[in-house]
Amino acid sequence: MERVFLEKIFKLGRVPGGLLFYGKEGSGKTKTALDFSKGLLCQNKITWGCGECPSCRYISEFTDKFFKEEIEDLKVYEDKDGKKQFVYLMGEHPDFIMVIPHGNYIKIDQIRKVKEFAHIKPALSKRKVIIVDDAHTMTNQSANAILKVLEEPPPDTTFILTTNKRSAILPTILSRTFQVEFKGFSVPEIKKLAGVDEVLARLSGGSLKKAILLKENRKLVEKVTNFLKNDPLEVFKIATEFEKWDTDKQRLFLDLLEHFLTEKALKDRENVEQYSSILDKIRIFKEGIPRGINGGLWLVHISSQLSS
Numbered sequence: 001m002e003r004v005f006l007e008k009i010f011k012l013g014r015v016p017g018g019l020l021f022y023g024k025e026g027s028g029k030t031k032t033a034l035d036f037s038k039g040l041l042c043q044n045k046i047t048w049g050c051g052e053c054p055s056c057r058y059i060s061e062f063t064d065k066f067f068k069e070e071i072e073d074l075k076v077y078e079d080k081d082g083k084k085q086f087v088y089l090m091g092e093h094p095d096f097i098m099v100i101p102h103g104n105y106i107k108i109d110q111i112r113k114v115k116e117f118a119h120i121k122p123a124l125s126k127r128k129v130i131i132v133d134d135a136h137t138m139t140n141q142s143a144n145a146i147l148k149v150l151e152e153p154p155p156d157t158t159f160i161l162t163t164n165k166r167s168a169i170l171p172t173i174l175s176r177t178f179q180v181e182f183k184g185f186s187v188p189e190i191k192k193l194a195g196v197d198e199v200l201a202r203l204s205g206g207s208l209k210k211a212i213l214l215k216e217n218r219k220l221v222e223k224v225t226n227f228l229k230n231d232p233l234e235v236f237k238i239a240t241e242f243e244k245w246d247t248d249k250q251r252l253f254l255d256l257l258e259h260f261l262t263e264k265a266l267k268d269r270e271n272v273e274q275y276s277s278i279l280d281k282i283r284i285f286k287e288g289i290p291r292g293i294n295g296g297l298w299l300v301h302i303s304s305q306l307s308s
Helices: 002-011 029-041 054-067 108-118 140-151 187-194 198-203 208-216 219-228 232-242 247-267 269-291 295-307
Strands: 018-023 075-080 083-089 096-099 128-132 157-163 178-182
Touching: 002 029, 002 178, 018 029, 029 054, 029 128, 029 157, 054 096, 075 108, 083 108, 096 108, 108 128, 108 140, 140 157, 187 198, 187 208, 198 208, 198 219, 208 247, 219 232, 219 247, 219 295, 232 295, 247 269, 269 295
Parallel strands: 018 157, 018 178, 096 128, 128 157
Antiparallel strands: 075 083, 083 096
């Protein structure tokens, strides 16, 4: 439905200067933003790109590298006080940039450079496109800075912001962007796109990213099941392993734990308050992962709550 709507405003020539794509993680926001950018920049003016003009080829190459996480040669830096400072991602296309968090945040210096780019004349296409991925990670300074250019975007520039935390976006930015909700993929769509079975498709909760991660880490489902058995030795073993996993794998484990505990809470109404308390702790746990909290200790603590 989202793509149908975007295709409609493209054909009508009614694409606004600022768009906000929001929805759960893995619902296709970033992929659609890149695909739509291809169409906006296409030299043959085809909605999702002709795939043949130089502009389309550049965006296709960028997209391929981005999703393969081969972004080192896309990173643009500026020299500031004798130090290299990351600004944004930019491939071969002179009229396209993509802003991503530097560390955990999108910072004011990044947005200053974005504003400079927004006022440069297009070099290859008729327009320029700026994607701000994970827009909820903008600091207050950077959010207020981008607000000024969103209020009066250059007529040849389109901003596409993406977020899975719409509530964290400044109300003033929400009011100055046209919002498109991404509700996630259906189970059949997930099965087809991610190549997973019915069980993993349902566990993904409509998130393509999560489905792919589940496919790569299928044994995590078994680990969560074992964790919930609450055997002290098994809990200790999993807690030790958890510390060695990357952030995505840690989040996936906690998402699965949250899913199974929610199912238990729905079946065990008498202990729903206990489950609610544990689920709240898991959510706090997930928020603390970027800050480098001791995940192993948190898991042991959650296990003790399960047995109390």
